[in-house]
Each structure stands twice: as structure tokens, then as C-alpha cells.
Amino acid sequence: MAERDDLHDPRVSAGYRTLGEERPPEALDAAILAASRRAVGAGPRRAGFSVRRWALPVSVAAVVVLTMSLVVRMQLERPDLETAARIPAAPPAAEKKAAPRDAKEEVDDLAKRNDRPQAEAKAKPLAAPPATSAPAPAAAERERQKIHAPAAPAPAAAPPARAFVPEPPAPKSAPAEAAAPSQLGAARALQPSAASDVAGARAERPSTAEAESAGRAVPGAALEDRTRASAAQAGKKDAKNETPRDWLERIARLRREGRAKEADESLAEFRKRYPDYEIPKEMRDAVLGEAAR
Amino acid sequence: MEAADEQLMIAYRDGEAAAFETLYARHKGPLFRFVLRSVKARGEAEELFHDVWLKVIEARERYTPSARFTTWLYTIARNRVVDHWRRRGLKLTSLDTSNHSYDADDPPFEPAAAPQDEPQRRAELNEQLRQLGAALEALPPAQREVFLLREEAGLTLPEIAEVAGIDLEAAKSRLRYALAKLREALDDG
Numbered sequence: 252m253a254e255r256d257d258l259h260d261p262r263v264s265a266g267y268r269t270l271g272e273e274r275p276p277e278a279l280d281a282a283i284l285a286a287s288r289r290a291v292g293a294g295p296r297r298a299g300f301s302v303r304r305w306a307l308p309v310s311v312a313a314v315v316v317l318t319m320s321l322v323v324r325m326q327l328e329r330p331d332l333e334t335a336a337r338i339p340a341a342p343p344a345a346e347k348k349a350a351p352r353d354a355k356e357e358v359d360d361l362a363k364r365n366d367r368p369q370a371e372a373k374a375k376p377l378a379a380p381p382a383t384s385a386p387a388p389a390a391a392e393r394e395r396q397k398i399h400a401p402a403a404p405a406p407a408a409a410p411p412a413r414a415f416v417p418e419p420p421a422p423k424s425a426p427a428e429a430a431a432p433s434q435l436g437a438a439r440a441l442q443p444s445a446a447s448d449v450a451g452a453r454a455e456r457p458s459t460a461e462a463e464s465a466g467r468a469v470p471g472a473a474l475e476d477r478t479r480a481s482a483a484q485a486g487k488k489d490a491k492n493e494t495p496r497d498w499l500e501r502i503a504r505l506r507r508e509g510r511a512k513e514a515d516e517s518l519a520e521f522r523k524r525y526p527d528y529e530i531p532k533e534m535r536d537a538v539l540g541e542a543a544r
Numbered sequence: 545m546e547a548a549d550e551q552l553m554i555a556y557r558d559g560e561a562a563a564f565e566t567l568y569a570r571h572k573g574p575l576f577r578f579v580l581r582s583v584k585a586r587g588e589a590e591e592l593f594h595d596v597w598l599k600v601i602e603a604r605e606r607y608t609p610s611a612r613f614t615t616w617l618y619t620i621a622r623n624r625v626v627d628h629w630r631r632r633g634l635k636l637t638s639l640d641t642s643n644h645s646y647d648a649d650d651p652p653f654e655p656a657a658a659p660q661d662e663p664q665r666r667a668e669l670n671e672q673l674r675q676l677g678a679a680l681e682a683l684p685p686a687q688r689e690v691f692l693l694r695e696e697a698g699l700t701l702p703e704i705a706e707v708a709g710i711d712l713e714a715a716k717s718r719l720r721y722a723l724a725k726l727r728e729a730l731d732d733g
Contacts, residue, residue: 257720257723257724258701258716258719258720258723259723260723260726260727262727262730263676263723263726263727263730264695266672266673266676266726266730267676267680267695267726269673270673270676270677270680271577272573272577273573273576273577273580274572274573274576275572275576275590275593276590279590279593279594280568280572282594283568283594283597283598284564284565284568286597286598286601287556287561287564287565287568287597287601288561288564290601290602290604291556291559291560291561291564291604292559
């Protein structure tokens, strides 16, 4: 209580109040208030400050949004290239699955085009893709071949295209060369020998490659490559579906054409595939060639 | 219900000039008297008073209501007064001249001479009040500062301690001595 009295004396406070209620002069009041108004300014100054404060974040956000939208748009507009770039990493099983379908579509496409008059074939634009519901990887593979395939045909020294070797129809034993990206199977199938092989196998048809290349306005090499690749795929398909007798006839045809080496290889493949098959006597000479004699 | 000082200051910080006018009207008298009775010369008091409010205006962006606005305002004012003394080259004197040694390590600034440049104001006071006024002017600055912060700003002792940068006991002691001298002046008058 004593401490409170020590620290508060109403008589002193009252006496102090009577000393005067001095106030700052009005001019000083006006100066200070004017300074306070200047500091915050009117509306426009405040708005300007606000714009300055938000200018940088808004700019950064705008750049980010623009960049993202551009990237997304590019991906949407060129999905095939993106897919093609990812193909090498795709599981081989998917490629095995996609390849036969792709070949079938190519065969169908070729058949349709061969059945048409040549004039119509000429009028058809090159870039028009076949109306197909092929899976994306297959389409991407075709695009990749179009882009990356060399303009000139593969060197003659290159090994023969495996696409023309008859393969067992069983999916388990079917090699995935046709779809394997490292082999660029379709590109290898561009060799003249391969093309002629296919032509031989389907002798009733006109030269597909020639018809295609004559009718397209695109650089011939790319077109030819693509056509031959399709033909190779078709030949492979046919080889898988042909009967042993058909196969032997094909071997005999190869021998007649003087392509003994290819005939021997095909025969070896045939024996692997049909080890117990007995070659008919009437075909033996034609199929086995000198070995029969 | 009147807006609190802190709300007004925040409103002013956010661009509302009218909030400052309310705040200024509320505090200009006590603050002016605090400055005036700290430096005694009216011209200097006006200059310091102006500077204090300009500092408030400048510091508005940094203002956060972590303490009472009054505490913040009088801290600015007190620092400005101390700077004024320092710039004037006024010597430091210990408060021990009045037989207390509680803040020997925190000597306040004291004007070398108390200018009596307000004769007209003094003449208006009666003898008792003249004695009180004289006693106030004669108080050691540290004691006078605490007394003025209590009477003009209405600060509590902890707030006074915060503004003056001293501990609570030192604030109590200074206030106790100030009141004793002023009471004595009134009794003598």
C-alpha cells in the first residue's frame, strides 16, 4: 500500500495538469498531417505500389504457365515422335505383338492399292496414312522409319533380310526382328533382292514398288523404302501361312531363278521347321537342285 | 466504440490517411508536452515533435501491433529526445547527485543548462504551480522522463521500463524519487 502511495500521488498529478495543456501549433499539425497524406498518397499511388509489388510474381507465373502450355501443346501435336523416341525402351513383348498386326495392315494396304487403277494410285497423296487402327507403337515405328531411313537403299553387302526367311508360325518361336528397333527390319527389307523376292512370291501382282514410286510425289527413296518394307512384311506373313508344299515350290522357284544360296537357306529353314516332311519325288530335283543329283 | 490505436495504425499503414488523423489528434497533446517538458525550449520541442511523427509515418510499413501503439510512439519520441541531447553535446551526469545510486551504470543525459525560454508561460502560473514547474524542470532527466511517461502517456510501470530501456525496479525507483521531489515542491509552495 505504501509502495502504491509512493508511486501515485493524486495531488502531484492534479498540480501537474494545471501547469498547462500545451499543444503544437496548428501550422505544425497541418505540416504533419500533410506529410502523412503524402506518404500514403491518394488511390493511384497506392495502386501503383501494389502493381510494383505484384509485378514480379505475376510475370514469373505468366512465364511458367506459357511454357507449360507450349510444352503440352507440342506433346499433343506430335505424339508419334514422342512415342517413337520411347519405343526402344518398350518391352519386346509389345513389339512382338505389334509387328504382325502392322504387317497385316501393310499387306492389306498394298493389296488395296494394287487392285486400284494406276491412275488412281498416282492421284493418291503419298503422306496419306492407311486408314487403320494400328496401335501407336506400330504407327510410330513407321514414322520413325520414314524419318530415319537413309535416302539411298541399303548397301548390297548387307546381309539378306530376315523378313523373307520363312519362319515358324508359332508365336513363341517367332523372332522379333521385324519390330526390333536395333535391326530396323523394315529398312533392311529395302534391298532389291528382298523386293524382288516378294515380287516373285506374288507374281500375279504388278511391281508394287514401281507403281508406288511412280505415283508418289515424295522423294523416291523414302517411298520406296516404305513400300519395300511393307512388301517384306507381307512376304513374311505369307511365308508363315504357306503350306509345306507352297514353301517347297517357292524354294524351287528360287532355284529356277538361279538364287541357289537363298534356296539353300530357305531349304535349311524348311528342314528345321518340318524335319519329318518328305519332299515329294516330283519336286525333289527342283527343290534340292544339284544336291538331289 | 472508438478504434484502438493499433487498428488505426494498421489502417494507416494500409493506406487510410484518415486513420492517421485520428491517431494524431488523440496523441498530439500528450506527446507534445512530453517532448516540450523534456527539452524545455519550445522551438526545439516543435522540431522534435515534428521529427517524431515523421518517423512514425516513415515506419508505418514496418509497424506490427506486437505492443501498444503508445509504447511504440513514446519509444520513438524518447530516442529522438536522447539523440537531440547527444547532438547538442550536453554532458552526462549521474543521478547520484540526488543520493540514489540505482542507475549509476545507466547515466542519463542531462542538459548542462536548463534554458528558461518560456518566461511568459511561467508568469501565468501561481506560486505553487511555479514551484511545481520549477521542481519538474529541476528533476534529473531520467526521473523526469519516467514521470512524464506516466502522466502524459499514461504508461504502466512495465511499459515505462520498456520505453526507457530499464528494468522495472529502476522505473519504480525513479518514479518514486520524482514524486517525492514534486510533492515537496508543492508543500513548499
